[in-house]
Amino acid sequence: MPTVRGVFPPVPTIFDADGALDLDRFARNLSRWNTTGLAGYVVLGSNGEFALLDEREKLALIERAREVTPRDKLLIAGTAVESTRGTIALTRAAAALGADLAIVLTPHYYSPSYDMAAYVRHFGAVADASPIPILAYNMPSYAKVDLPASTLIALANHPNIVGYKESGNNVAKIAEVAAAAPHGFAPLAGSGSQYLPARLVGATGGIMSLAIVAPDACVDLETAIEAGDLPRAQALQRRLLALNNAVTTRFGIAGVKAALDLLGYEGGAPREPLAPLSDADRRELATVLHAAGLVVATT
Amino acid sequence: MPTVRGVFPPVPTIFDADGALDLDRFARNLSRWNTTGLAGYVVLGSNGEFALLDEREKLALIERAREVTPRDKLLIAGTAVESTRGTIALTRAAAALGADLAIVLTPHYYSPSYDMAAYVRHFGAVADASPIPILAYNMPSYAKVDLPASTLIALANHPNIVGYKESGNNVAKIAEVAAAAPHGFAPLAGSGSQYLPARLVGATGGIMSLAIVAPDACVDLETAIEAGDLPRAQALQRRLLALNNAVTTRFGIAGVKAALDLLGYEGGAPREPLAPLSDADRRELATVLHAAGLVVATT
Amino acid sequence: MPTVRGVFPPVPTIFDADGALDLDRFARNLSRWNTTGLAGYVVLGSNGEFALLDEREKLALIERAREVTPRDKLLIAGTAVESTRGTIALTRAAAALGADLAIVLTPHYYSPSYDMAAYVRHFGAVADASPIPILAYNMPSYAKVDLPASTLIALANHPNIVGYKESGNNVAKIAEVAAAAPHGFAPLAGSGSQYLPARLVGATGGIMSLAIVAPDACVDLETAIEAGDLPRAQALQRRLLALNNAVTTRFGIAGVKAALDLLGYEGGAPREPLAPLSDADRRELATVLHAAGLVVATT
């Protein structure tokens, strides 16, 4: 399998007015993004509210995503539950539905009982059993677990673990893993604010909410980096900071969905206990989007 | 509904050699505990590895527990998933299967996005929709969320939230909640090491792993407290400290199961990524059980 | 030395309008408290803003406290700095100025570099070198270090470490330490909200801000406990919860000082970066004090 590269949005899960899955509106977003230079999609990521979905909903989302994702884009499915057994089952189901890769979050509820050996065993067992390659997913702020470089390097030596997403803002860790991992392993930036620095020390791409709101700008940044045009990449990265900070860091999952509404895509409310944006926050978000040069459809 | 009172073990989920649910051995433990003075059972608690089970397994456990739980004992089922919607669905299903109460853990994966109002909304929505009374479950070490007294007091004012389990070792918080909650509300100790002090400041009982390993001793302690025999209660509590520390604090879920094996009950291994006890730890545990006066069946 | 027993306030350090030490007003508070049943005073505790004082100020406070503290009350001085060497020096100086005991906070700035053995070495070296007995001080919320029962029990076996203050609200830990420590060792409650439960599982007294604002009520509670009058102790403890919560938990060091102002004692502003109470908070505090039956001198 070739190295995972480029920009991937962790696509939102869309609900109807009753809070049920709305697969048509979910698919409509992907169809529009199909025209961009995005390298593929991550479904069932944290931003996709995977933790708020049941198993049937998860399978339905993967199935629909596969239908609308062209073969030249990678479909990556989040398949983690807390147990090794359940994660293997969901990973196999995702593979059967056509996912190209699975991204597996660290188990975390019983984290006081897990040492690093437990994480190596867990990811190893999932990777052994999976018919598709695995990305590990390190997400300290939500999972309250932060895998160190040494553990990630151990994972990188499994032949079926082909990359990892670093959502901990730790560019130094990305550099360490990239330097020590086997050739072809893909460290991926977990935030649009660190895309450029991460890429310059060994990341091969990124999975970031910013790419939902500003896919073209993110792809431009990647293109400038690939072309070795550092001044242009620095200018593009700088421009994206305020947008990323407002849309994803400050307003979170609800903010990304509100931005999609404002930009003429399908958004809507997140599932409870997540709350939708207040009207005041929505107005402020519209201002930020406008300042970033994005066309705000409705306010 | 009368106030929830007395000692409840968070009963373990038993697996067979292939890691599948073993309902018969699960039921055998309950049948033996039916002869004790335990006030009832909590199924699908943290110690019951609820987070490592899928939905079908959860329903099967509640169903089987109901079959073997006599009507004079309360059957309390853990029904929390991360979403409000899913928690309501599982709570209703538990009620339909005969659970007397549901115990609902704080949602936590997206905790950086939740303020206290979100928790009040979440528990309120579940309690509104539930046909059976609700206990809130505050579990800081696993959920990495610690509800303050003020939030718990707000929950206590919902007519269908009839108690809460405090697993944060915070006896002062139990006292504050007990002092401010409506009459009949049941604060419950979450650890056998704090049963006596919690009871003396307003807790009405406890849900604690210690009651799995030493049900009679825990019931004796409760009986002494009810009888107002403080010196005897102090002596009993003191005796239970070392046992609780070894079995539950130090060796955790795997330790409780190993203790059940040693005491002639059904135990076995926890589900991965939880690991079973090492042989050395198992030997040490046998020594602790023996020192506590428990009859160790096998070493 | 006899076991440390009873109620100790961690007395505030008083500043003049320019932010300099005001020893006269500091001494005036102590003189008034001399007429109560308080067992002694802790100077240079967290509530005494020890961390905001320089070495000369610390020595001046101990000296003045000694002058006004009668011999039937214990004078306990906080002598911790971050280094073992500096803590020994300050402890010796405190002893030379007449302190009866020293209370020594866990070093914490370099806590990622300290294992439990480092804490045992540190406290051991200080206790070896100190001419006066030592209390260990476990203060998780400020020091961001929480010594476990096993470490505290190791400290308790040093002949010159005669007790410890538990400020982590962990009554179970107090019980475990009390059960395992040598006879005469004094676990002390660190908060007025847990005084009764802590005493009933082995604490011999407490060091708590509540005793600054309500010394007589705290002494009454201790007297009821000593007399074995549990119902009266429970009622007194219950009454103190709201007061403690408001004065110390919610409004902190500035709240204690504002309460002293309102009650006709010497209070004033804390040292920056601590901020004084806002006018709105001060009015709310006056209401709480009034509701607790305390005579508010001025509002």
Added chain:
Amino acid sequence: MPTVRGVFPPVPTIFDADGALDLDRFARNLSRWNTTGLAGYVVLGSNGEFALLDEREKLALIERAREVTPRDKLLIAGTAVESTRGTIALTRAAAALGADLAIVLTPHYYSPSYDMAAYVRHFGAVADASPIPILAYNMPSYAKVDLPASTLIALANHPNIVGYKESGNNVAKIAEVAAAAPHGFAPLAGSGSQYLPARLVGATGGIMSLAIVAPDACVDLETAIEAGDLPRAQALQRRLLALNNAVTTRFGIAGVKAALDLLGYEGGAPREPLAPLSDADRRELATVLHAAGLVVATT
């Protein structure tokens, strides 16, 4: 004042066999580093064990450092204590002794009582009163406080706060602060592992332990960056990762001192409660230094 730029080591404080300050050996290290391209020295940083020193020792170190630091290198002194008042006093004393800048750590002991406004007031008061420019120092792992970009940007707008050191491994934050701060403000990398990515998003230099052990390699990296030679900078950064990880992340302050011993500089033991390296760790460190191409004088 011109923008702070380049590579600064947080120089170690050297003790004699009795644990007292050894100013001559301290000065000897600086004299040797004077021949390198280092931009200056930070005395009394975290790596300089400032927290384990008393006030007299701090002043003596600044004075001696000034004597041996040539005028073309900046002398930056750590002047933070917990109080605003004390920090102002020490900053003025440092200025009187010839320090060019002061670096001021976030107050942290009472951090549960500090909101962001308190931090802005504290740094503002120090900067107002200081005769020399101020660098803010954000050090989450030791201070357990992490100032967000918004607060740092507020500080950057004070005319006498001319930069800040980010020790939280958060390159995205450096980028955000650099983008929003006034022209000339100097974000500084706090770790050698993130020097290159930090510089490429707006940092103007770094204060890092790695520069103690490998000053020439760090200066080479800075030179490559200044020259716009990205491939060379990437290769140099990559080579430094393992060294930085071993010397500073893994072995900490004691490791830096042990490395100095091995490299023929003055090192010795840290002050207690910090512990010196074990013999086994020392041997491993020697291997790492050798692998990094450094000349190990003694093993």
